[in-house]
Amino acid sequence: MVIDNLARGLASRGVAVTIGCVEQDGTMQGLDIRPVKPQAEAIAALAQAVGATVIVAHTSPFFEVLPALQGAFSCWAWEHGDPSPAFFGSDRRMREEVIRHKQERVYPALAGVVAISEFIAHDIGWPQAQRIFNGCDHVPDRGSKGLQDFPLGDGAPLRIGTLMRIGRGEARYKGLQSFLDLAAAVRASGLHADVHIMGRGTAEDAKPFHTAGIHTHLNATDDERAAYLRGLDVFVSPSLWEGCNLPLLEAQALGTVGLAYDTGAHPEMTPLLAATARDMLSLVQAYAHDRGLLRRHSLLCYRFVRSTYRWSAAVDDTVRLLGLTAGIAPAPLHSRTPARRDSWLGTHTRKLIWSLRAEGVVGAARRTKAYLSYHMRKDRSG
CATH class of the missing domain: 3.40.50.2000 (Glycogen Phosphorylase B;)
Incomplete structure (x- = not known):
């Protein structure tokens, strides 16, 4: 890619x-x-x-x-x-x-x-x-999601999903077992939710997910992948190591909330992190009970990745x-600077993780709502 x-x-x-x-x-x-x-x-x-x-x-x-x-x-x-x-x-x-x-x-x-x-x-x-x-931006820009994408009170299940290669070779750091555990925890909590996984693999690789009641989508085309990521309500990356988590970026670029653990490059790739599996479940539960919060966080993720990557x-x-073009002198790279990252993304993620640990995700989400809105306005105004 x-x-x-x-x-x-x-x-x-x-x-x-x-x-x-x-x-x-x-x-x-x-x-x-x-x-x-x-x-x-x-x-x-x-x-x-x-x-x-x-x-x-x-x-x-x-x-x-x-x-x-x-x-x-x-x-x-x-x-x-x-x-x-x-x-x-x-x-x-x-x-x-x-x-x-x-x-x-x-x-x-x-x-x-x-x-x-x-x-x-x-x-x-x-x-x-x-x-x-x-x-x-190799994925199509279909805009941020609107109210029609988060119907309230219609009894529709919360669609939770991930995208990864599901073969055994990467299982240790891609978090396959963590995703299976999350699916089990969602089911045990009584949430009305459908859990999905898409990835490269064989029918044999997919057996543990079928057994766990997870909808499994194998070897999709690029168009099918984009439609899948857009159709999710919540994208979850259970990965324990990533240098750049492209599926996480792609999901957010298609308007879907992107959740990941606070590890590897994830703090650079999404404003929404979980410190533990319990925190991840709490975030999912918060979105199931407050679709308005889900819509606002979806917009936050969409704007962040589309403006940054x-x-x-x-x-x-x-x-x-x-120095590939004659006459162009070396210049500072214009990608994100550490100062901007610390003042925007780093500060936000540290605050959100602290809030999750201190008071649970529902209280943390309400407590940081004004904080998120402030930074969104600040980012748009430059």
Whole structure:
């Protein structure tokens, strides 16, 4: 998703992009995609053949090859991060060694490192990394939801859902069990709700969710995904680690409240966080009993991500940082600054989490209502 949007955006600005990869599945059409082995000689030959002067790697093992190419080319590591080795068992030491090798032998040898979030810059152990944030406007903008999307007193169930790959490989940090536990807690609380999950996986992967009475949607198209996220009342991310939670951004960009745990990059991605599973359930219960609150928070989330995460901004920042257009001098990246994040999002999330712990979600939501409205007005006025 990131490479697709960046490559198309750069091409629209006259910057030719060739994508080298080990293999492809044919889903990215209209781009110059070529097979290349993760070896310095093969990458150099491809770069010379297409006249490239800048090489950007997005994953291992391409990261590890870059130091041998630096000098002949301007080489950059674009870090999306990796889940903490603590989530894994037998290969934990190998993962730790990969991280250590990049810190000691890869990053220092390059022209620079790009991180996709404030969290990732620190999680990879390279806080001096440049920040270029992903966009969310690849999903259609259908506007914020109106009163018709939150009917009061009609007996309709609250639609709660998530979107994630549901295979076993990511279960440890994607929070699959946490989502199953939330579904059980919702059912035990007596809420009139339907719980859904959408994701890549097999029928075998989906069995635990079917057994738990969760509506399961497998391997959807982009249009089906957008319709699903728009149709939810509440999107929940149970993930325990994210460098950038694209489904969380997409749901909010489609007008749906986005809830996540206070972990990873989530404090940068949504103004609504839960410190514990109990807090998450309390938020859901509050929305079930107060659709007006749900509508206001949906509007808050929609405005936040649509104004903050734009692919055009990511492309502009890339052009400036990598010096891809002649005559453009290096300039400060115009993405969110730490000062703005601390004064707006950071302060709000800390206040909301504190309120949840102190007095429960219903009281906290009422107590922070004026606070949220104030910041929404302040943001619109600049």
